[in-house]
Amino acid sequence: MKKIILYILLFLTASCQRSEIPLYSGTAGIYFEVYNEPTAGVYVRVDTSVLTFAYHPEKTDSIFALSIRVKGDTVPKDRQFSIKVIDTSANAAKAGIHYEAFPTTAIVPAGKASVLLPVKFLKHRDMQVKTFALCIQLLENENFKTDLPQLYVPDTKKYISATVHTILVDDALARPKYWLDGYLGPYSRKKYVLLCQLLDIPVATLNNTISVGTVKYYGNFMKNYLADEAAAGRIVYEEDGSVMKMGDGL
Structure with a gap:
């Protein structure tokens, strides 16, 4: 019986030694x-x-x-x-x-x-x-x-x-999820980038949950800015040559 146990121990020892061989070889x-x-x-x-x-x-x-x-x-x-x-x-x-x-x-x-x-x-x-x-x-x-x-x-x-x-x-800036035409007017890339620059907000802002009141504030801010620019003789135009406008709901 002792001899059998000894053989088993020798076998397990040899098995453990073989398991140390790397599983991956070659290039x-x-x-x-x-x-x-x-x-x-x-x-x-x-x-x-x-x-x-x-x-x-x-x-x-x-x-x-x-x-x-x-x-x-x-x-x-x-x-x-x-x-x-x-x-x-x-x-x-x-x-x-x-x-x-x-x-x-x-x-x-x-x-x-x-x-x-x-x-x-x-x-x-x-x-x-x-x-x-x-x-x-x-x-x-x-x-x-x-x-x-x-x-x-x-x-x-x-x-x-x-x-x-x-x-x-x-570099495609798609219409954001919370762009509201009633306050911000027709969507355009140029208007959106300008809005973000003037308000110093991340471009992703209108893709995140945002209150209607905040969007209305953005619209009024832009409306006043465009009016001031026009009064100074610097009318802001869209890429297609039309005058940039905000929404009718302001």
Whole structure:
């Protein structure tokens, strides 16, 4: 009986030693790890992200940091990885116009399992009427494989690309949820931006819950401003050449 117990202990010891062997060997893999926050505090992995300049009219550029992760063990040396831009779509963003061109290689630092790839987007007038797409693909090289082409996302019950990430960029300021024509008049981008600048409020204000009384105050403020400008010989016009007006309910 003692011999049987001894054999069992020897077997368990050997099993524990074997479990210390790394589960992953060979060339490491590389993939995108980007999350969106559709609801406060809830993060969902995505292969498409959205960047808009609409709520920050003062900005002329914006940096989007793409998270890239390594599959496999870390190593004590820098490792270069390769990327390329897929620009075959009709709405493909153009380097030098919609974003700053970036190198086709980057580095995963020694001892690290992830890295951020910063992409600098440039605001351009045509973004007000069109959404542009920047598609970035990870490529295999001597350091990394791209053998994880897709990932399953339980939250959405869908598969997403792990090696291609698309960033949609625009400057389209849509009519906000709480824009009331009776006080603010017909919606226009120019009027909305001017209102926010004069009142020093965030552009997202009228998309958040707001009282009717506050919207009426905004309307009266703008009405007085437009009247003062007109009296000084500086009539404010809309983009289409018509005189900017507020609502009839004031």
